[in-house]
Amino acid sequence: MAYNIGNRKQVFVDWQLIEPGYGVRWGGERPTSWEMPHGLRLAVQPPRIDPQPLVQPDRPWESFINVYCTLFEDEGRYRLYYECHYLGEGDEPSDLRAMLAYAESTDGVNWVKPRVGTVSFQGSTDNNLVYALDVSLGRGAHGATVFKDPSAPPEQRYKLVHMGAVGGTGYVYGAVSPDGLRWTALKQPLISNYFSDTQTVVGFDPQKGRYVGYFRGWRGMEEANWWGRRSIAYAESERFESWPRPRILVTPDVHDNPDTDIYTNSYTPWPGTEGAHLLFPAFYQRALDVTEVHLMTSRDGLRWERPSRQPVIPAGGPGSGWEGGVYAGCGLVSIRPGEWSLPIGPKKHSHNQGLFAEGRSVPDRGYLCLATWREDGFIALEAPTEGQCTTAPLTFSGRELHLNLWTRFGGEVKVELADEACQTIPGHSFEDCDPISGDYLDHTVSWRGNTDLSAWVGKPLRLRLYLRRARLYAMQFV
Known part of the structure; x- marks a missing residue:
């Protein structure tokens, strides 16, 4: 099961697209956490x-x-x-x-x-x-x-x-x-x-x-x-x-x-x-x-x-x-x-x-x-210091992922791709992602210079979002 978001812009009206995770995961030899969001909040922005x-x-x-x-x-x-x-x-x-x-x-x-x-x-x-x-x-x-x-x-x-x-x-x-x-x-x-x-x-x-x-x-x-x-x-x-x-x-x-x-x-x-x-x-x-x-x-x-x-x-x-x-x-x-x-x-x-x-x-x-x-700046997914989350499984259309974001000096945003089972997709890890710092209404995410995501069109995909001293206002596959 996955949300079909097509190429529609996604804004943060609530937590619906964010995986809630578990503090104690199901099964395993010892209790561990699984895909727990942390360090993030939905922050209303004044005009x-x-x-x-x-x-x-x-x-x-x-x-x-x-x-x-x-x-x-x-x-x-x-x-x-x-x-x-x-x-x-x-x-x-x-x-x-x-x-x-x-x-x-x-x-x-x-x-x-x-x-x-x-x-x-x-x-x-x-x-x-x-x-x-x-x-x-x-x-x-x-x-x-x-x-x-x-x-x-x-x-x-x-x-x-x-x-x-x-x-x-x-x-x-x-x-x-x-x-x-x-x-x-x-x-x-x-x-x-x-x-x-x-x-x-x-x-x-x-x-x-x-x-x-x-x-x-x-x-x-x-x-x-x-x-x-x-x-x-x-x-x-x-x-x-x-x-x-x-x-x-x-x-x-x-x-x-x-x-x-x-x-x-x-x-x-x-x-x-x-x-x-x-x-x-x-x-x-x-x-x-x-x-x-x-x-x-x-x-x-x-x-x-x-x-x-x-x-x-x-x-x-x-x-x-x-x-x-x-x-x-x-x-x-x-x-x-x-x-x-x-x-x-x-x-x-x-x-x-x-x-x-x-x-x-x-x-x-x-x-x-x-x-x-x-634009889209009424509410943001915000990490005042450092935070990370994973989306629910998504299917999309388009070739690139575009973000509307802002970071403080020294802050950054990175995106990791994972399959439906949360296994990181090779070549699209946080380590591969080119960090984004600054103020952008429309920035294309890249992994070692590569922006093309067409191979995953129509397939369930998760996004892991890493924010440090940053706000993410919207995201869209284009």
């Missing part, structure tokens, strides 16, 4: 924060910009959809008056808010609003997420979802568009009597051939008649226009403090590979009234791991402008080669601070910026 705003409030309809946003690349341009709010004199903030605005860029650095001309704000369509007010049938656009649907006819190529409420009853609404600018609201809700008051993330999964959605769940509402704690819920549908009631998928667990909510989900497939998924949920600590972004990983989008209990993007310190917390939006894009960026929304105000006039005495008008990782 570089690019504080330059993508957008900030500078239009009359942008009294403040909320943290919910969607960013993706589309036919040579970057498209950013973001939630904004207008507050007239004496107005109190209301989620149900949210508006969806639009900006675009050719380089991901310089952003333009174009005149879209579809939504009437105070009698004029000279604005960058795309979904609000009359266009959204008065339902607002709170928590909206936009996605491009490859399965839809051209007139419905772009879709969005958002929350709304009528008479205190929550709904999830949808809209369709041929170009992402001119939207038609669907008259009937996607889900009735459901309160997903967060950024709901929906997309079309080509492998499943259906739509998948990540919603807010309220644990108490599922089990008793009270709200309880905010969680992540999930549903699938063959039709965008109609969804079953989402079911709780991810909740705070027994290792979290009892005041913990999972406020958003920020779901995205791991770019460039199959069988890897990411969440960047904002965890809300009610006692502190602060949110921080964590990282969760999955192979199927259903069973999720949280490899670190610490936030991957923490709140800032006093005076930072981030002291109220931070949220992740939706979408990973490559703006610079070898990097992936995620939109984030820092907050000066804590979650409930804006409910009080004295809390709003120092304004927090909001803005969006980027958190950036190296």
Whole structure:
């Protein structure tokens, strides 16, 4: 039995591909260990924060910009959809008056808010609003997420979802568009009597051939008649226009403090590979009234791991402008080669601070910026000092093994090939492997200068990985 990984990139969302070994092996004349992994950990990697705003409030309809946003690349341009709010004199903030605005860029650095001309704000369509007010049938656009649907006819190529409420009853609404600018609201809700008051993330999964959605769940509402704690819920549908009631998928667990909510989900497939998924949920600590972004990983989008209990993007310190917390939006894009960026929304105000006039005495008008990782750099197989492991049996296609890795000064990575029974393949031992040191997004492994592995295509093979002061982010047969 072997995992058939073909030529798909393998990333370290969990330990599944690593042989667990035995501290005391089966049989033998004396107790010995067998293929025990040691000196290694799965280490979540923090991003570089690019504080330059993508957008900030500078239009009359942008009294403040909320943290919910969607960013993706589309036919040579970057498209950013973001939630904004207008507050007239004496107005109190209301989620149900949210508006969806639009900006675009050719380089991901310089952003333009174009005149879209579809939504009437105070009698004029000279604005960058795309979904609000009359266009959204008065339902607002709170928590909206936009996605491009490859399965839809051209007139419905772009879709969005958002929350709304009528008479205190929550709904999830949808809209369709041929170009992402001119939207038609669907008259009937996607889900009735459901309160997903967060950024709901929906997309079309080509492998499943259906739509998948990540919603807010309220644990108490599922089990008793009270709200309880905010969680992540999930549903699938063959039709965008109609969804079953989402079911709780991810909740705070027994290792979290009892005041913990999972406020958003920020779901995205791991770019460039199959069988890897990411969440960047904002965890809300009610006692502190602060949110921080964590990282969760999955192979199927259903069973999720949280490899670190610490936030991957923490709140800032006093005076930072981030002291109220931070949220992740939706979408990973490559703006610079070898990097992936995620939109984030820092907050000066804590979650409930804006409910009080004295809390709003120092304004927090909001803005969006980027958190950036190296390609595949969200989590790494890491040896702080020295470590080694063996993979499960694998079958592959391709001629070479490529690695994405980084080593400290004096560190190295080496690979040994073994058969299914863990017998080292002659000419491909650690002693034969040419050591790899440095920083590489795509490095070809060689053994005394030889990179050709075509003789083992389709045959069960194990990789022994040796790391010294190193991180391995991804591996792929090419």
